[in-house]
Amino acid sequence: MQIIQRIPFTIHHFATLGSTNDYLKTLADAQEFTCVTADEQTAGRGRYTRAWHSAPGEGLYLSVLLRPKAAKVSLLSLAAASAVAETLQAHGGSDIDIKWPNDVLLGERKVCGILLEAVGNETSLRVIVGIGVNLNHTLFPPELSETATSLRLMTGNEVAVASFRDTLLQRVLHWYQAWQQDAQSIVQRWQELSSFAYGQEVQVMLASGQLSGVTSGLTDDGALRLRLPTGEEQIILAGDVMRLRRH
């Protein structure tokens, strides 16, 4: 294990780990801004108990520990997605998009996933922000080959993973501070970066079934407003969004 200082972040870097989120969770007394990264994850986890493809040396597999004072953490996952989108921009990416809530896309394919996990209670809350970015992948397993991409596949250039990590940490810090001072700036920035925010015909898979409608921005808490064919507005707190037609 190697320790890398990037003030205020302390990075614990491993060659291989099961999951950087799981490892960071075991560091119960770790200070805010402790990070865990690995060249490879053998049990990388995604949302909805999915696996996260974590090929050795090709991606950024990063978890950051935050200890927010306020319990309203839903906007932090949108903040993390904005940070990734800005980092992709700074590293030559184009056609960048965010699919609600926090899948970052390049050319309509997924390049990054974010898994935010909260541990503890209101007085001692730990939030683990897990970010997986496909950087140098040139090939994906068959089940991802139609939907995933990497920054290298899109730009043709090899990406320096450590440099991408350092830019990303700075953007995460920026949006975390913004969240502390003016949480609504996150909603605004996310809406600027995402083509899904307004006027998109989407289908949403919910735990209770599926819904179709047209997006109409986010609530103050970062939930998705969906205009149903009946004209009624539905607020989506959690679900998997799929675009039906591009507008």
Ligand code: BTN
């Ligand atoms: C998703 O889109 O389903 C979220 C994927 C999150 C993957 C990252 S990789 C680093 C961190 N460690 C994990 O086990 N998962 C997150």
